[in-house]
Amino acid sequence: MNMSASIEEKADVVVIGAGIVGLACAWAALRDGARVTIVDRDFEGDRASHGNAGGIAVTESMPLAVHGMFTKAAKWLMDPLGPLALDWKHVPKALPWFMAFRRASEPERYQAISHALALLNNRVYDDLLPMFADIGASSMHYREGALTVYETDEAFAADQAEWMLKRELGVRWHAMNAQQVRECEPALASVFKHGVYLDDWSQVGDPRRIVTLLRERVRALGARFVTGVARAIEAPDAVVLADGMRVVGRRIVVATGAWSAALAQSIGDRVLLESERGYNTTLPKHGIKLTREVIFAERKFVASPLDVGLRIGGAAEFAGLDAPPNYRRSDALLALGKRFIPGIDDTDARKWMGHRPATPDSLPVIGASPRVPSVIYAFGHGHLGLTQSATTAALVADVLAGRMPRVPITPYSIARF
Ligand SMILES: Cc1cc2nc3c(=O)[nH]c(=O)nc-3n(C[C@H](O)[C@H](O)[C@H](O)COP(=O)(O)OP(=O)(O)OC[C@H]3O[C@@H](n4cnc5c(N)ncnc54)[C@H](O)[C@@H]3O)c2cc1C
Structure with missing residues (x-):
């Protein structure tokens, strides 16, 4: 093993992680003309981005930590x-x-988080639709909304404050009675007393296929792929792999999903993940036939066609x-x-x-490291990584290109930890 071995040509951007978020970041940087290298321990292997429910859940602008x-x-x-x-x-x-x-979950914090989530979610389609079009995925993106169903009056009543806040945040929804729920999704058992139809939710046909198309597209746009486990970042410009190899780039994007904390830690940034x-x-x-994703409110599970x-x-x-x-x-x-x-x-x-x-506040981590500004974070998307992938990538591309980010990104900074 040669500890000083390195990938000779210095990229403009090294993206660590080839899940949906890292690939989207690579795609956006490539479209800005950057030379991009992507590092992943296994480009084809399983990951959160492959097996998820495929929902473009733009309506989910509340943190999980509900009071x-x-x-x-x-x-x-x-x-x-x-x-x-x-x-x-x-x-x-x-x-x-x-x-x-x-x-x-404290009321003031809860409100602030919801607004910050809505800022991202309300512009998801502006960023996602062009990416889907470019990778050839538009025909497997279905815009049929989603349906939340309730078995009891009590649970429906208990969620009303949350639904009203969602409406204030720009989410379009309308309530349905039992009969309307049955007409909307006849395959459901006839036990649901209430429903909430979510107009702007949409669905991809196969999240894994989206990742594959995006990977093929970034390869075609000229990205270089390096297979290896990233062990640490060596400030300001090197990713050190488990075999000792160093991959260098002017900027480094950390997009290693649930594994990102150790890489942030390697340059002294603390994160709760x-x-x-x-x-x-x-x-x-x-x-059976379901037309749209169904969310079972009391039982906390979903069925996605x-x-x-x-x-x-x-x-x-x-x-x-x-x-x-x-x-x-x-x-x-x-x-x-x-x-x-x-x-x-x-x-x-x-x-x-x-x-x-x-993350504990349900907000992703997006933006430059306060300690090492050449390192940009793009992880921590919890339940919404597919949904927010292209928007995260657009914001990361803004930071990389020195443009004013299209939404203010301070709420997503790693400095909050
Ligand atoms: C059951 C379930 C349902 C979900 N449903 C939805 C949904 O409907 N809609 C939605 O928007 N989101 C959904 N999500 C969430 C979504 O899947 C994730 O937020 C998203 O996939 C995260 O993407 P990522 O690219 O950050 O991480 P990942 O997909 O986990 O990718 C991380 C990548 O980093 C690589 N990596 C990690 N560590 C290293 C290292 N040290 N060196 C090199 N490479 C490394 C991995 O190999 C992997 O390729 C769901 C998740 C689950 C589990």
């Missing part, structure tokens, strides 16, 4: 296969994250990056799916787990 959630959370934790799970061995490590999560592990099952032969099958998933499990998956969660979610969408065929079902890169 009053903690009573519910305590109840959820009693159910080993409920929507929230905690590996108790992981708790000491994750404690600062949970304390910050609690602070994010957890893997919020999510599960799903994809049913290629499901045999994709080109590759019906995907039923959800769950938030905090167990760190290395614990093996507990696919009984996928089974539990599938059982719920079968109960609320009767007649699903589960032949050839595929189970999956992915690491959502979660």
